[in-house]
Amino acid sequence: MSPLPALVLLPFLGGIAAWLADRPRAATVLRNREAPWRISLMVLVIETLLLLAATLRPSIHNGPWTDHFSVPWIPAMGIAFRLDMDGLSLSLIWLTLILSLPAVLLATRQVKTNAGAFHFLFLSTITGIIGTFLATDLFLFFFFWELMLVPMFVLISAWGHEDRQRAAIKFFLFTQGSGLLMLLSILGLVIAHYRATNVLTFDYFILAATPLSPSLSLLLMSGFFIAFAVKLPVVPVHVWLPDAHTQAPTACSVLLAGVLLKTGGYGMIRFNVMLFPEAASRFAPVAMALGVAGILYGAWLSCAQNDIKRLIAYSSISHLGFVLLGIFTGSQTGMQGAIIQMLAHGLSTGALFLIAGSIQDRLHTRDMRQIGGLWAAMPRLSGAGLFFAVASLGMPGLGNFAGEFLVLFATWHVSPPMAVLAATGLVLAAIYSLRMVNGIFLAAPLASPKPVTDFPAGQMAVLGCVMAFLLVLGLYPQPFVTFSAPSPPAVTAATGEGVSPP
Amino acid sequence: MIVHDLFLPSPLLALSAGTMVLLASIAWRRSAARSLSIGLITFLAALALTGRHVGSAPPGTVTLFIQDRWADYNGILIVLSSISILLMSWRDLARDPAHPADESALLLLTGTLGAVAMVFSANYIPFFLGLEILGISLLGLVASRRLRFPEGCEAAMKYLILSGLSSAILLFGAGLAYAVTGSLHFTLPVAAGSPGIQTAATIMILIGIFFKLSAVPFHLWLPDVMEGAPVPVAAFIAMVSKIAIFSSLVRFFGTGHLPFYMQSLMPAVIILTILGGNLQALQQTSFTRLLACSSIAHVGYLLIAVLSPGQLQSGVITIYLAAYTASTLGVFAIISAFGSPGHPDGTEIADWKGLFSTRPFLAVTLSLMLLSLAGIPPGIGFFAKFGIIATGVERQHDLLLAVLVTGSIIGLYYYLNIIRVMTGAATPLMVPPRTRQPELTVLVTVLTIIVIIGGLFPARLLRPLLPAPAMTPPYQDVMKASRSG
Numbered sequence: 001m002s003p004l005p006a007l008v009l010l011p012f013l014g015g016i017a018a019w020l021a022d023r024p025r026a027a028t029v030l031r032n033r034e035a036p037w038r039i040s041l042m043v044l045v046i047e048t049l050l051l052l053a054a055t056l057r058p059s060i061h062n063g064p065w066t067d068h069f070s071v072p073w074i075p076a077m078g079i080a081f082r083l084d085m086d087g088l089s090l091s092l093i094w095l096t097l098i099l100s101l102p103a104v105l106l107a108t109r110q111v112k113t114n115a116g117a118f119h120f121l122f123l124s125t126i127t128g129i130i131g132t133f134l135a136t137d138l139f140l141f142f143f144f145w146e147l148m149l150v151p152m153f154v155l156i157s158a159w160g161h162e163d164r165q166r167a168a169i170k171f172f173l174f175t176q177g178s179g180l181l182m183l184l185s186i187l188g189l190v191i192a193h194y195r196a197t198n199v200l201t202f203d204y205f206i207l208a209a210t211p212l213s214p215s216l217s218l219l220l221m222s223g224f225f226i227a228f229a230v231k232l233p234v235v236p237v238h239v240w241l242p243d244a245h246t247q248a249p250t251a252c253s254v255l256l257a258g259v260l261l262k263t264g265g266y267g268m269i270r271f272n273v274m275l276f277p278e279a280a281s282r283f284a285p286v287a288m289a290l291g292v293a294g295i296l297y298g299a300w301l302s303c304a305q306n307d308i309k310r311l312i313a314y315s316s317i318s319h320l321g322f323v324l325l326g327i328f329t330g331s332q333t334g335m336q337g338a339i340i341q342m343l344a345h346g347l348s349t350g351a352l353f354l355i356a357g358s359i360q361d362r363l364h365t366r367d368m369r370q371i372g373g374l375w376a377a378m379p380r381l382s383g384a385g386l387f388f389a390v391a392s393l394g395m396p397g398l399g400n401f402a403g404e405f406l407v408l409f410a411t412w413h414v415s416p417p418m419a420v421l422a423a424t425g426l427v428l429a430a431i432y433s434l435r436m437v438n439g440i441f442l443a444a445p446l447a448s449p450k451p452v453t454d455f456p457a458g459q460m461a462v463l464g465c466v467m468a469f470l471l472v473l474g475l476y477p478q479p480f481v482t483f484s485a486p487s488p489p490a491v492t493a494a495t496g497e498g499v500s501p502p
Numbered sequence: 503m504i505v506h507d508l509f510l511p512s513p514l515l516a517l518s519a520g521t522m523v524l525l526a527s528i529a530w531r532r533s534a535a536r537s538l539s540i541g542l543i544t545f546l547a548a549l550a551l552t553g554r555h556v557g558s559a560p561p562g563t564v565t566l567f568i569q570d571r572w573a574d575y576n577g578i579l580i581v582l583s584s585i586s587i588l589l590m591s592w593r594d595l596a597r598d599p600a601h602p603a604d605e606s607a608l609l610l611l612t613g614t615l616g617a618v619a620m621v622f623s624a625n626y627i628p629f630f631l632g633l634e635i636l637g638i639s640l641l642g643l644v645a646s647r648r649l650r651f652p653e654g655c656e657a658a659m660k661y662l663i664l665s666g667l668s669s670a671i672l673l674f675g676a677g678l679a680y681a682v683t684g685s686l687h688f689t690l691p692v693a694a695g696s697p698g699i700q701t702a703a704t705i706m707i708l709i710g711i712f713f714k715l716s717a718v719p720f721h722l723w724l725p726d727v728m729e730g731a732p733v734p735v736a737a738f739i740a741m742v743s744k745i746a747i748f749s750s751l752v753r754f755f756g757t758g759h760l761p762f763y764m765q766s767l768m769p770a771v772i773i774l775t776i777l778g779g780n781l782q783a784l785q786q787t788s789f790t791r792l793l794a795c796s797s798i799a800h801v802g803y804l805l806i807a808v809l810s811p812g813q814l815q816s817g818v819i820t821i822y823l824a825a826y827t828a829s830t831l832g833v834f835a836i837i838s839a840f841g842s843p844g845h846p847d848g849t850e851i852a853d854w855k856g857l858f859s860t861r862p863f864l865a866v867t868l869s870l871m872l873l874s875l876a877g878i879p880p881g882i883g884f885f886a887k888f889g890i891i892a893t894g895v896e897r898q899h900d901l902l903l904a905v906l907v908t909g910s911i912i913g914l915y916y917y918l919n920i921i922r923v924m925t926g927a928a929t930p931l932m933v934p935p936r937t938r939q940p941e942l943t944v945l946v947t948v949l950t951i952i953v954i955i956g957g958l959f960p961a962r963l964l965r966p967l968l969p970a971p972a973m974t975p976p977y978q979d980v981m982k983a984s985r986s987g
Contacts, residue, residue: 074961076817077892114859139888147879153918154869158858158925165922172918176878177911183888184903187895200813 002069003054004083007093008131010050014043015123022116036119037109043123044104048097055090064487066090073140078190078201082137088339089133091484092259092266095343096129098469099258099350102462107250107357111159118159121151125255132263136204138186142179145227145263149175152252152260160247167243174240178230185223189275192216208275208489214282221276221283228272231264232320235294245313246366250357253309257316258350265323265342269335269486273327280328287328288411292421294321299428303435307366308356311436312349315392318425319345319400325422326407329414336481337406343480344399344473348391351466355385359440362452368439372446378454382441384463391470393433394426399473509558509565511622512551513577517615520544524611528604534596537607538588544611545585548618552578568624568753571967575820576621576749579827583741584614586831586949589941590838591734606646613639613738617746626676626686629750633672633714636743637665643738644731649847657730664713664723672710678703689754690761701763707754708767714747716798717771717805718778725782725794733841733849736790737834740797741827748801752808752819752968760809768809772902775802776909783916790849792916793833796875799909800826803890806902810893817964818889824956824963825874825886832871832949836864839942857924865924867950874953876917877910882956 021035059066067085104122111118128148135141149172157168186202193210194200201207212220230237241261245253273280280287298317305311319341326338358381359374360366375382391398404426412419455463473480524540555569588610595603616635623629641662647654679691682699691703709720716724728736760768779798786792804826807819840854840861841847848854857865874881877888887910894903956963 073959074964076961076964077814114862117862142888143879143884146884150873150878154921154925157922165925169915169918169922173911173914176914177907180891180907180910183891184895184907187892191892191895 002067002083003050003057004067004069004085004134005081007047007050007054008083008127008134010047010127011043011123011130012127014039014046015120015127018043018123019116019120022114022119034109034115036116037104037111040104040108040119040123041101044097044101048101051090051093051097054085055094064485073137077139078199078203079139080137080203081140082203083131083134083140084136084204085134086487087482087484088266088269088486091339091343091480092133092262093130095262095346096126096133096259098466099254099346100126102354102466103251103254103258103350105462106354106459107254110361111249111251113159118155121155122251122255124148124151125155125252125260129255129259129263133266137202138190138204138207139202141204142183142186145182146176146179148260148263149179152256155252156244156248159249159252161249162247163243164247167240167247170240171244174230174237175227178227178237181223182227185220188216188220188223192220204275205489212276214278217276217279218282221272221279224267224271224275225283225287228264228267229290229324231267232261232324233264233294233317234290234324235297235317235321236290238294238298238317241317242310242313245316245353246307246309250354250360253353253357254350257313257353258346261316261320262342262346265320265327265338268324268327269338273335274486274489281330284328284330284414288325288415288418291321291323291325291328292418292425294318294324295422295425296321296428299425299432302432303428305432306368308359308368308371308436308440309353309366311368311432312352312356315429315432316345316349318429319349319392321425322404322407322422325411325418326403329407329410331410331413333406334410335486337403337408337410339403339484339486340399340473340477340480341403341407343484344391344403344470347466347470347473348388348398348400351384351388351463352392354463355381355388358455368436370446371440373441373443374445374452375441376445377452380455380460384455384460384467385441386437387467388470389433389437391474393429397471397474399470399477402474402477508556509567509569510556511567511569511573511577512554512556513548513581513618514567514615514622515556516548516551517544517611517618520547521608521611521615524604524608528608532604534603534607537604538592538596541588541607541611542585545581545588545614548614549578549581549585552581566625566628567622569622571965572749572752573622575967576745576823577618579745579823580614580617580621580742583745583827583831584610584738586835586945587734587738587742589945590737590835591732592941593838593939594732594734605642609639609642609646610738613643614742617742620746621749623688623750624753625688626680629688630669630673630676632746633669636746637661637669640735640739640743641665643735644727646735647730647732650730653730654732657727660723660730661727668710668713668720671706671713675703675706675708675710678706688750689756704761704764705767711747711751711754712771715744715751715801716794717801718774718798721775721778721798724798725786725791728794729788729791729849731790733790733834733837733847736793737831740793740830740834744797744801745823745827748804748823755808768805769899769902772802772805772809773905775799775805776905780909780912780916784912786916787851788849789837789851789854789920792851792920793830796913796916797826797830799913800830800875802909803887803906806899806906807890807893809902810897810899812893812896814889814893814896816966816968818886818893820965820967821882821889821956821960821963822886825882825953828949828952828956829871829874829881829883832946832953833868833875835942835945835949836868836871839939839946840864851920851923854920854924855926859927864946867946869921869924870950870953872917872920874957876914878914880957881953882960883953884957885960 018036018039021039065084065086070080070082073079073081125148128144131144135144153168153172157165189207193207233241295318298314302311302314322341323338326334391400394401394404408419552574595606613636616632619628619632641658644661645654645658678699683691691700713720776799779795783792783795804822837848874883877883
């Protein structure tokens with residue numbers, strides 16, 4: 001029995017349990033106001049164990065696709081509930097869990113209003129994300145893609161900060177609107193396949209072999225690209241990101257920056273590059289230029305921010321520009337760099353949002369000018385902040401450096417000017433990261449500091465784990481590079497052998 | 503009509519009989535609760551008799567009524583909607599001793615009778631009779647809003663005049679069609695000569711249908727009438743009369759390819775309808791007006807599927823109708839459950855502020871229904887919209903698809919806006935007291951389950967139900983032969 005459907009559904013079912021536990025009657029029986037929080041934590045731990053089992057489970061299939069699950073769903077339209085796992089999806093699911101555990105541990109306990117609903121929505125988002133990483137039926141993929149937006153929208157608009165509702169609607173409109181373009185592309189691909197073979201199917205592996213004319217393939221690819229570009233985000237369509245990240249409650253910022261954005265990168269690898277390899281290579285110059293633009297633009301704006309969360313949000317745009325650049329270099333190295341960068345960015349930025357959230361909880365402001373030096377008052381928090389800020393500026397020895405280095409290396413082979421421009425982004429990264437470190441941690445303390453409590457040891461231990469992951473990723477990335485390589489669709493898990501040459 | 507030629511679908515018989523029983527009962531003694539119960543029993547009987555008919559038509563003759571799966575399906579949808587609407591209005595009608603309310607139950611019954619007659623009709627005469635029975639019943643229903651009587655009367659007058667105008671145009675078109683073909687068969691007039699009159703007849707009939715269907719540019723009456731009407735009646739206008747007229751539209755054109763002048767006319771109407779409906783909805787502060795505008799837009803989406811014959815069309819239209827009916831009924835049921843006498847009745851969007859904290863059940867179900875209308879999973883509307891896009895892609899209607907995407911994004915904004923209002927902070931003054939209303943709770947729960955189950959497992963709903971492409975030349979020959987013989 002494959003653990004994949006359980007992996008997808010468990011957080012959702014656990015979320016329902018958490019919600020029910022928060023009902024007034026249940027709360028008196030349990031005599032525990034924190035029941036939803038405990039249940040969510042438990043669900044995530046079980047999910048992690050399940051994932052561990054799935055990772056260690058000996059692959060029954062030959063080839064890169066390690067696991068497979070499929071039941072028919074809407075047979076009349078050739079839609080199946082089909083999940084497949086390869087190294088790329090597995091490592092991204094690991095990232096999801098590694099980030100959501102600290103997010104729940106550190107940031108959702110203080111949610112007091114409607115805690116049950118909060119945890120239900122949080123866990124539903126995780127279900128949507130994991131489903132997106134596993135689905136290999138295009139309809140199912142789109143279903144999960146849309147499904148993760150709804151709970152995130154409610155989370156931002158109900159539990160976010162001061163300007164939350166505008167940010168939530170902006171987030172939803174951008175992602176959903178671009179999602180409709182992807183739906184058009186999916187249907188275009190399916191119908192093209194139907195015209196060619198008279199078989200109506202949404203199966204990723206079968207559709208990968210569809211014969212397409214160059215212009216049609218470019219058109220279909222651009223539909224997918226726009227949807228993923230909004231999510232990643234790529235520069236002209238990034239407008240939703242700074243608002244959504246800034247206004248979201250802490251745990252959701254972590255999930256947004258750490259994992260939700262990665263679904264965009266994942267989609268580009270899995271669908272743009274793998275389904276339409278030729279169109280992707282023709283489109284590459286445009287995509288790479290957009291990537292460089294994102295790196296520079298995000299970094300430049302980041303230097304001008306005073307709101308900590310906004311600063312981190314803009315820095316995300318810059319870092320994810322590297323991902324876009326790496327994916328479209330067309331080389332193995334670039335792809336590996338992009339994946340490492342996705343993992344490392346998820347860890348470092350997720351942790352930075354956690355720290356920013358903790359500062360906001362303690363000082364009730366996100367404005368760097370009003371925070372002043374925290375090092376004396378909160379040495380542990382400040383130390384962790386320094387570590388992740390340095391990681392995000394690309395310090396050698398940490399994960400981000402490995403990713404960015406591989407991407408720049410691959411870009412140099414394709415276009416040296418682009419590599420030079422992209423490397424300039426690293427300089428800007430140093431400026432904004434150090435400006436943040438200076439402003440928050442190292443500056444002179446304010447005249448009238450508020451009494452604050454530092455991170456307790458337990459929370460430091462959690463952050464310590466994240467630091468350890470980043471260090472390993474930076475010092476010895478080779479196992480991750482081989483492990484997380486995406487598998488080509490020409491080899492399916494169902495049979496372990498090639499379906500047909502693409 | 504000679505008795506052995508009689509062919510009558512049983513639901514019609516049940517509804518007519520129920521109407522007479524109800525009239526007799528009112529004449530004996532007035533009682534709102536009894537009238538409503540008789541109405542409910544009649545609807546259930548009509549539902550149970552779906553698929554049966556009285557008498558049989560000799561093959562090759564022209565009958566007044568037709569019974570196929572398309573008619574049965576729409577009949578079921580209409581009767582189910584009427585049952586829900588009856589339940590929605592039950593509380594206000596039965597618990598208000600000041601106003602005798604038997605007429606509402608009666609008009610609901612006759613309105614449903616008219617709608618079902620339209621669905622089953624294969625001839626201009628029963629179609630037009632059904633249309634008028636429905637229209638006249640609606641006139642009374644719209645004016646029956648007790649708390650805001652002047653507004654209800656205004657809406658009813660508006661409806662009377664515009665509905666009369668469109669009926670007249672439609673009737674003129676039907677007359678022209680008869681003049682050309684010599685047949686009252688309810689289908690595209692096709693004859694050997696005089697293409698001008700044929701086109702004029704088709705366009706006039708079409709204008710009449712578009713008026714009733716409130717496609718842009720014939721839509722201006724709908725928001726006003728729905729706003730003036732009581733909430734359950736607004737639901738009746740949005741569901742029952744639209745399903746009836748839409749099913750007639752499909753029967754009129756058949757499912758094949760349209761004549762060439764329609765190929766250019768229909769896209770224009772669709773584009774106007776989608777954009778007009780959605781853009782108008784953006785400016786609304788009244789919930790019922792917003793739903794009226796959104797229903798205009800949904801008609802536009804549905805017409806895309808009508809315009810795209812192909813393998814997917816039939817199943818998609820079926821599921822879209824079901825999705826639209828279930829979700830919109832859900833929204834109206836929740837509005838009815840929200841309002842209570844003497845308090846905001848939920849027809850203004852501002853009334854809904856902070857509902858997530860004051861009445862979470864209603865807020866969560868309403869969000870689900872609205873998301874389903876917007877086409878977001880897990881609601882059934884997601885699959886329905888997916889299907890519409892699939893038919894559009896299949897026929898390569900690029901422009902219509904672009905309009906659909908634009909319209910959906912605009913639509914998303916105003917649906918989300920309501921959810922946004924509900925997540926806001928509640929003002930304590932506006933919290934309405936909870937009243938016991940088990941029938942509405944059950945209705946909302948059932949509709950929620952339908953919307954979710956239908957969204958997760960839509961395979962069972964994907965059935966080819968549309969009538970076969972109607973006018974094939976051999977069939978016409980048979981008709982002519984039967985007329986002359």
